[in-house]
Amino acid sequence: MKISIIKIGGNVIDFPDKLEEFLDQFSKFPGKKILVHGGGIMASRFGESLGVMPEMIDGRRITDKDTLDVVTMVYAGLINKNIVAKLQALRVNAIGMTGADGNVIRSIKRPVKGIDYGYVGDIEDVDTKLIKHLLSFDLIPVLSAITHDQQGQLLNTNADSIASALATNLAKEHEVNLYYCFNKSGVLLDEKNENSIIPLINEDIYEELKQENVIHSGMIPKLDNAFEALQKGVNHVWIGKAENLLLSTKGKLSGTIIERHRYDLY
Amino acid sequence: MKISIIKIGGNVIDFPDKLEEFLDQFSKFPGKKILVHGGGIMASRFGESLGVMPEMIDGRRITDKDTLDVVTMVYAGLINKNIVAKLQALRVNAIGMTGADGNVIRSIKRPVKGIDYGYVGDIEDVDTKLIKHLLSFDLIPVLSAITHDQQGQLLNTNADSIASALATNLAKEHEVNLYYCFNKSGVLLDEKNENSIIPLINEDIYEELKQENVIHSGMIPKLDNAFEALQKGVNHVWIGKAENLLLSTKGKLSGTIIERHRYDLY
Incomplete structure (x- = not known):
């Protein structure tokens, strides 16, 4: 099986027209495919409305408990499900997921070394059994940048790392190409x-x-x-x-x- | 295949201790099973923080565009993914979904007859192909009360109706029991x-x-x-x-x- 993994970030998601145009191209992209998306400015915007201010160190978001709730809502809820609905309208049989669903990606909370990043996950294990089943049934997985520690804790996880971890795991058995969309x-x-x-x-x-x-x-x-x-x-x-x-x-x-x-x- | 569909609402979800206790029981519940959950007060609470006030007519939420975003975030994001992570910790291989994922539940926006309920979906079609695949791979679907119209629009949908629509569809081929948890x-x-x-x-x-x-x-x-x-x-x-x-x-x-x-x- 030949699998393409395509990653998009804020520079697509934050602009409705660009997202629409991208999803149209994604729908026409040939073969088995997986979409991985990050968050963009929407999480910061909703967080601010809720009084949760984004704190960044070296371009990385510090994820306290409230920020984790916001990114879970925005990435896994608002963005993920709207992408799924739009792909379904294009007759792409999308299924939205996080790394917690089907235990696809297990992370550990990043150990504190000088900086405490909070609820940020570093990927430990990838189990693509579910992904492979879905692809074999012509479903298109759409992954948001949330994983879990298999002890009940969700973790905010870098979308590039998720795309790459999925790709290298699937590459053990399949021909995998990785596409990073950036600015x-x-x-x-x-x-x-x-x-x-x-x-x-x-x-x-x-x-x-x-x-x-x-x-x-x-x-x-x-x-x-x-x-x-x-x-x-x-x-x-x-x-x-x-x-x-x-x-x-x-x-x-x-x-x-x-x-x-x-x-x-x- | 014998399938149990279990529905919980705000009287479980709104209380962390009760939810924990319920998920423990759910993990021990024998046989193939599906969890359907509604929202509870969390959506109203987050909505209010965002300046989106809940408007109710006859106990039903009026779902304008902002309210739809809030329920999508809270139901499909925050609640759904936290339930999935907690079930994974109990070694239940849960997968969180909405009716848009895998096109499981297609609704139509409720026609305006006197009251305009906004982005509320009345269920039209149920396609349990994906659900049956997941169950056959020992995955446990966890559905939140969001569906879509297959034209790109998400719709807020009654969780009791989702549980019942899934049950009657699956009952064509399987022995299905339906469990409504209430107060x-x-x-x-x-x-x-x-x-x-x-x-x-x-x-x-x-x-x-x-x-x-x-x-x-x-x-x-x-x-x-x-x-x-x-x-x-x-x-x-x-x-x-x-x-x-x-x-x-x-x-x-x-x-x-x-x-x-x-x-x-x-």
Whole structure:
């Protein structure tokens, strides 16, 4: 079975038009597929209305008990179920889930080392039995960024990590491709020029681009994660804009494909 | 396959201790089972914090757009996912859902006849394919009281109606029993005496009890719904307190069993 895992975040979810356009493309995306979504600004907005102020350290949300309730409501409730309803309208038989449902993703509350992130989960175990059953019945899992510790506690968990953990687990038995939608057209040669997409990156090219300082700062952890997924058996990782997702299946230059080896080694 | 469908409402969900005790009993409840839950006061509480005031007509919530967002967040997010996590801790392989997931329950927005209930769904179609798959894989579906119209719109839907619609659909192929947990020990001969439970009601007894005015007002629609489910093939309907649920499986007097015919007709 060939499986595509597609991750979207706030830069799609926060804009109704973009979300609609993305879901239309997702509905046409060929083959078995899984959607993973994060939260975006909606959780902060609802939290603020409830008097729960977002506290961020190093770009990460500190998840106290009230914030956990807010993200559970917004991610697993409002966003997840609206995505499911919209996909059902497009005749995609979606089923919304968290990592707690079917015990798909078990995490542990992040240990306190200097910073107490609160109810944030670091993924420990992935059990894709349910996911595989659902895919075999032509259901499309839609996962929100909530997991659990199997002791009754929900945990706020990074959506990129969920996509990657699912991908590497499923890659043990299946051909898995991972698609990260983000706010740029891909990895760019010139970060000010959205047309300067680097179409293909492998380990050798990555090393060169880092040495030449073309790839730096925030892009490095993203690509390190991508290569980690490839090392664990994922076939390729694509990063680009949500609106170009479908082009990538048509062999068109639509973003950056990350592969482990050079093409000429095949 | 023998399937039990158990419905809980605010009188369980609103009290953490009662919910914990109920989930423990639910985990021990024998055989294939489905949990259906409503909302309770939590939706009103969160709504008020967000400046969304609950508007009720004849005990029914008027669901405007903001209220729909609140119930979606609270029912399908906060309550549903916390129940799933707690069941997973009890090693019950729960999967939380709405009627939109897997297109299990399609509703239509209630037509305006005098009162505009807003985004309230009246159930049109039930498709239990996914539910049956899940049960056959030993997963335990946990449904919140949200459905969809298959045109992208989520709809707030009565949890009793969801339980009953699932039960009558599954009863076409399976032996289905329906359990409604509510705030009394059962149908009472003397409504002020919780020990005066009527253990068994069939159509003949129901007629007598109505004529003698033992059963009146709010209990009548409840029992009418129960008999409707029986007429559509449900095996028996139990009503009683959540804390007595497990007794009912041990042949103990724990609530009222509603059956279509007298025992002596069997």
